[in-house]
Amino acid sequence: MEAYVHGYQWNENERLQNQARTLTDLLHSDTVYPAGQTVLEAGCGVGAQTVTLAARSPAARFTSIDISSQSIDAAQQKIRAAGLTNVTFQQADIFSLPFEPESFDHVFVCFVLEHLGQPMEALMRLKRLLKPGGTITVIEGDHGSTYFYPDSPAARAAIQCQISLQQQAGGNALIGRQLYPLMNAAGFNQVHVSPRVVYADSSRPDLVDGFTRKTFTAMIEGVRTSAISAGLIKPEDFDDGVRDLHRTTQDDGVFCYTFFKGVGHN
DSSP states (O other): OOTTTTOOOOHHHHHHHHHHHHHHHHHTTTOOTTOOOEEEEEETTTTTTTTHHHHSSSSSEEEEEOHHHHHHHHHHHHHHHOOOSSEEEEEEEEEESSSSSTTEEEEEEOOGGGGGHHHHHHHHHHHHEEEEEEEEEEEEGGGGOOOOEEEOOOHHHHHHHHHHHHTTOOOOTTTGGGGHHHHHTTEEEEEEEEEEEEEETTTHHIIIIIIIIIIIIIHHHHHHHHHHHTTOOHHHHHHHHHHHHHHHTTOEEEEEEEEEEEEEEE
């Protein structure tokens, strides 16, 4: 994996937990694995998605991998705290996976391809691990899908800093829109991609707080030092942008963002 632009600090761990809690139904309501099936979660991170996956399919068996031992430790703690026993963790690199071909019935990948310089290669390697007829589920966001009211050039400039930093690190914060062609080109069949839209206004206070404030805006705030150090923006301009993102959480504000969920067959 290329450099993880968001870092591994405790506040990023908390942001990921907020994101997972807020988006559980939106992203995972239609992801359930049958009893006895084996699932590879590639790039489990701190286990933010792992807990939901394992809890929703308690009779399936999960192998969750990540390149970061620190993240694996955090994920194991979350699984133990949740009382789940159907997950095995292993430190591993997606581009050097320690499994035999056709080892799994299903593969699950969430918020991983955006950080990879070779997402197509990653998908092809994961495909080799699927049994005939197995499925892959891929979820990614797309920062270009962001819109809000009141609109703000300063907020858009701050968001662009995150997009640029991720690109410089070898990733792609706009990859959501590319899932369908990527999955097709990797050789998957019956690929279906569906948009999952987060729309937050004052009638949805849980989304305003959990997503607009604690997930998306917190993510942008987290790249402040890197963006300024890289010369992408002036400190006062970045702070104006973050201020305007927070402005969208007020009673007359609106925030919208789209995730994309793709499912393909081997």
